[in-house]
Amino acid sequence: MSTQPIGWPTHQREGWLGRLEAGNPNERGEYGDTPCLNETMTLERRATVRQIEYRDAINEAMAEEMERDPKVILYGLDVGALGGLHGVTRGLLDRFGKTRVMDMPISEEVIAGMSGGMAASGYRPIVELMFAGLIGSCFSQLFYTLGFHKDACPNLPIVVRLPMGSEGGGDNALHVHCPESLLMHAPYLKVVAPSNPYDAKGLLKTAIRGNSPVMFMEHKGLYHSTGPVPSEEYLVPFGEALVKRPGNDVTLVSYSAMVSKCVSAADTLHREGIEAEVIDLRTLVPLDEQTIINSVKKTGRLVIVHEAMGRSGPAAEIACVVAEKGFGYLRAPIRRVTAPNSGVRPDFRVEKGRLPQAKDIHSAAMSLIAKDWPQATDRGFERIR
């Protein structure tokens, strides 16, 4: 695998979200803006790799799938003429017309619930809700109607796109909420949360081609982040996490916007002689338990990071899975770095303090490494190694 950056722009966008993209280390051992480690993005395989925005990667995925299959249709608030509140669906109305790209009234219940009937009638709806927090308005539809009926209705090729997360602008609670853990709790919903444009496009294409309801948690704050995306077609499978950066000392598991923060924290740890392994989950349901367990087997220390609130967040589920299936590998307690269990003050100055930053992840990792945790052998039984 080449370690030369292949014509990427020399500057990288560094907003308050921190540096973006990871892959091979530079001469200082830091992971910067080169492609991901596990991705087979060899020069030979790619015709053209472009640096495009996350939101445009999503746009491309939809455009390509709508071109490929006339049954794919898109609807939601302001997706047509406006091109989406954040411009994610720009150009789709002109290209596919108003019978395939439809603006809806502010009726989330019927927006979400209609997808079931459309899927039963042979269409493949992509439903866009304006904010992920609006699942509150149509929770029964998403959770009960779509999430419980795989036995009765095995084919429900529905994608619900849910823009979540903080953009740094100081929005209020509903507009920045990351409700993925609520949706994970339905038996048959898939929950997908890409952290970069490459994964966003590949995961969305997989979602559209699949036959089950997928909750596509796109992060609003990442919409303007850029990353390498080949112009050739590719899909990203569900249930496969990515090791963004290898390491032997501590495992940092995350998804969506926090992945880049984990990478930044790992760089800081590297300068202190500690090698952190950063895992990008990419999909929460199905969860790639094996990659996490393999990593914990190596490092013995786990920090789980997400933007959602801590209590009953996805970290709780992941931690329990590791405690159940990888207990013998743990050398220290599991830590999670999340937003606090509190409300949201709609103030951009306050927002940064509420959300996990690289320094919080760094502290959590250090707390697991620095201290001598009593090991299984100390407690009088064999450690499985």
Next chain:
Amino acid sequence: MDIPREKLIKMYESIVLSRHLQKKILELNETTKDFSGGIHLRVGEEAPAAAIYATILEDDYVGGHLGGENFACSKGVPLGPFLANMMGRQVPVENRDGAGKARPAPKVALKAPTSGALGDAQCSNMGIAFAAKLSGLQRVVVSVFGDGTAARGPLHECMNLAGLWKLPVVFVCINNQYGISTRVSQSCTTENIAERATAYGMSGLTVDGNDVLACYEAIFDAVKLTRAGECPRMVEAKTYRLSPHCYKTYHGEQGYYEADPEPYRTKEEVELAWQAEPLGRYRETLLGMGVLTQADVERCDLEAKTKVEEAASFAIRLPYVDSANWLANASA
């Protein structure tokens, strides 16, 4: 209105069948104790269901109703598997999806999901209607709901959207005067629910839901006009729920599948309502019209009884759904 004789008789037979089926279900509940979740009979509300199924074509879709006996009998689904499903029995593969000895599974087997919440199924129905419109099908969607559901937000969103996009939907409100214990005057701001139709850009009609012929006429016109493009439309059938909301099933300690002792209405009120019930009136009408003779009435009664007995014996002989079995098929 000139209604074909076959349709008149078909509607009569389906109501008689439904009454016998509902009676049989109560018997089976006592003897087998196989039912789950309470038994929700709807004696007295048969007319709108009979009218809907006498009117629609095979490609049309009826949704939003809670799968009751009235709809099953009017649709003509095989009653054996219907009962078997209610009694927690495993239906053989060849009998699933509405297939029976006499017919294969219907062509229009639109498996649309719904939650248990009222008003959610109507959203799914809007999806079917919209898909039909996009595909250029001549399908009419009949979206059924009750007076209680008329207070729910999602239903209003559906009506709004249907009115906006001129979806081929006939909204049929079966106003049986009660939610569970809530009178319609406690849940609806207007005298007639059909008055709300104009708020959503559609025409609404209120009819006597205990008069089979009036229901047929209203729904026939609504479906015809909807298919011609003058849609959506609403028909409110004012009827009365003669049954209690539910009867008790025998598992689970308490909760909503306890029997409904009906403290919210008097016995006199129910007895008065029985005098206006649809089956007796319709029978008299048909006898008067000469469509049926007394011998026909008795024959029909006997046929219905036989069908229901056969269905019951079909169901009882089937094995129970094994909980391990079900999970193996259901897990993601």
